[in-house]
Amino acid sequence: MSTTTTTTTTKPTVVLFPSPGMGHLVSMVELGELLLRTNSLSVTILTLEPPFHTGATATNFVARAAESHPDISFLPLDAPTATTAPSPASSSPHHEALAFDLLRQSVPSLLSALRALSLSSPVRALVLDFFCTDALDAAAALRIPAYFFFTSSASALAAFLHLPFLHSHLPSSFKDMGDTPVAFPGHPDIPASHMPLPMLDRADDAYKGFIRHFERMVSAQGILVNTFEWLEPRALGALRAGLCVPGRPVPPVYCVGPLTRGGKSTGHECLRWLDAQPRGSVVFLCFGSLGVFTAEQLREIATGLERSGHRFLWVVRASEDPHRLFTRPAEPDLGRVLPEGFVERTKERGLVVKTWAPQVEVLRHAATGGFVTHCGWNSVLEGICAGAAMIAWPLYAEQRMNKVVMVEEWGLGLGIEGYDREEGVVGAAEVERKVRMLMEGEEGRRVRERVAAAKDAAAKAVAEGGASREALNELLRTWIAGEVSP
Numbered sequence: 001m002s003t004t005t006t007t008t009t010t011k012p013t014v015v016l017f018p019s020p021g022m023g024h025l026v027s028m029v030e031l032g033e034l035l036l037r038t039n040s041l042s043v044t045i046l047t048l049e050p051p052f053h054t055g056a057t058a059t060n061f062v063a064r065a066a067e068s069h070p071d072i073s074f075l076p077l078d079a080p081t082a083t084t085a086p087s088p089a090s091s092s093p094h095h096e097a098l099a100f101d102l103l104r105q106s107v108p109s110l111l112s113a114l115r116a117l118s119l120s121s122p123v124r125a126l127v128l129d130f131f132c133t134d135a136l137d138a139a140a141a142l143r144i145p146a147y148f149f150f151t152s153s154a155s156a157l158a159a160f161l162h163l164p165f166l167h168s169h170l171p172s173s174f175k176d177m178g179d180t181p182v183a184f185p186g187h188p189d190i191p192a193s194h195m196p197l198p199m200l201d202r203a204d205d206a207y208k209g210f211i212r213h214f215e216r217m218v219s220a221q222g223i224l225v226n227t228f229e230w231l232e233p234r235a236l237g238a239l240r241a242g243l244c245v246p247g248r249p250v251p252p253v254y255c256v257g258p259l260t261r262g263g264k265s266t267g268h269e270c271l272r273w274l275d276a277q278p279r280g281s282v283v284f285l286c287f288g289s290l291g292v293f294t295a296e297q298l299r300e301i302a303t304g305l306e307r308s309g310h311r312f313l314w315v316v317r318a319s320e321d322p323h324r325l326f327t328r329p330a331e332p333d334l335g336r337v338l339p340e341g342f343v344e345r346t347k348e349r350g351l352v353v354k355t356w357a358p359q360v361e362v363l364r365h366a367a368t369g370g371f372v373t374h375c376g377w378n379s380v381l382e383g384i385c386a387g388a389a390m391i392a393w394p395l396y397a398e399q400r401m402n403k404v405v406m407v408e409e410w411g412l413g414l415g416i417e418g419y420d421r422e423e424g425v426v427g428a429a430e431v432e433r434k435v436r437m438l439m440e441g442e443e444g445r446r447v448r449e450r451v452a453a454a455k456d457a458a459a460k461a462v463a464e465g466g467a468s469r470e471a472l473n474e475l476l477r478t479w480i481a482g483e484v485s486p
Contacts (some may be wrong), residue, residue, distance in 0.1 A: 019131035092205035133216035158186035186238025194400035226257035228461035280369035304431025
């Protein structure tokens with residue numbers, strides 16, 4: 001990553017080190033913005049070029065973020081040399097294995113960067129993505145307090161920290177257990193098949209890497225989580241009661257969320273279209289920057305939307321192979337991937353947008369009445385903060401786990417059925433049924449009530465005197481004073 005911005009300062013600094021990849025980087029920038037609310041600290045974000053294509057350009061994002069947040073310094077770490085760089089010949093088919101290897105090989109560069117930063121200002125804390133546990137060694141060498149920023153839910157954190165214990169007690173891989181429910185402290189039972197793909201096979205390098213990272217996370221001074229107390233009392237209770245890591249204390253958990261993007265005006269065409277729609281009438285379908293479907297699945301979605309009779313705004317990203325998450329798909333040819341005449345027949349009540357739409361702005365628009373989401377945690381929080389009732393359609397990573405708590409425990413959405421079948425295609429009838437349930441049915445009314453309560457609680461959490469604001473203030477006081485967390 002060639003972009004470098006620095007801010008000369010004698011203020012103590014907090015260094016943030018995200019994993020490579022857009023989702024991790026975006027969350028760290030949001031955290032950096034939050035930390036700058038105090039004038040007593042500066043923020044430096046260390047960046048690494050990912051060893052895979054993330055579907056969005058991290059370099060461009062850093063350039064935009066540096067321009068809009070001049071008080072945050074972005075410092076690219078030197079890439080590992082050819083003799084130490086991660087080998088593309090990993091036995092794992094999962095990109096996480098490459099990321100783990102890259103981060104491990106980057107520890108010397110991290111150590112050099114921290115030493116250099118320490119010459120100009122005291123480094124009061126190193127905040128790491130949970131993939132970055134190898135960086136604990138660099139922090140220990142320089143006696144810098146290390147924290148983790150967990151960018152998903154506290155429920156996922158509770159489950160993941162318990163995974164090493166399960167690993168030592170389960171006789172087989174999750175992939176061999178089918179839909180057998182797996183019990184986790186602080187979390188509803190999860191069908192074994194719903195664990196993230198890299199965690200299904202205990203012989204996989206990615207699985208081994210996750211186990212190692214979850215074991216090491218508890219060595220930190222604290223764990224920041226992008227959530228709020230009201231939403232996840234069960235998971236937070238389990239974490240703080242020591243139920244997730246038997247025999248070993250978990251460091252303090254700080255709920256500092258929800259951290260969501262500001263939704264600055266983009267003037268996108270879809271916003272003008274929404275302006276002309278009735279209040280609460282539009283179903284918004286958006287599956288993230290990596291959310292891709294086969295042409296067959298796109299046609300089923302289109303047919304279901306058309307039959308539902310409801311207004312919709314649909315972001316379409318086409319790919320012949322939805323398992324190739326980290327390649328950039330070509331702009332979709334709507335005439336080829338959607339049913340013949342679909343766009344023309346639905347033009348009075350629907351809009352199809354190619355590849356991207358300003359999600360936060362769309363969710364906050366008065367015309368938006370429902371949100372079909374891939375259950376990425378950032379998207380879930382954005383839906384909550386906008387008060388959008390959701391339909392949960394998980395695709396990858398921990399999204400199936402998020403769906404379980406969203407639907408079964410929190411009541412914030414309705415779950416799409418059929419995404420986990422072997423053929424992997426959700427039929428048009430199921431799409432139509434869930435859209436109607438959300439927009440017309442009693443089930444949808446209950447979801448909207450619950451989401452409205454969550455929206456109110458989220459706003460209170462980050463307001464002055466709120467639980468998330470106070471948790472952050474506690475950390476800031478510790479860092480400003482140069483102390484170590486209790």
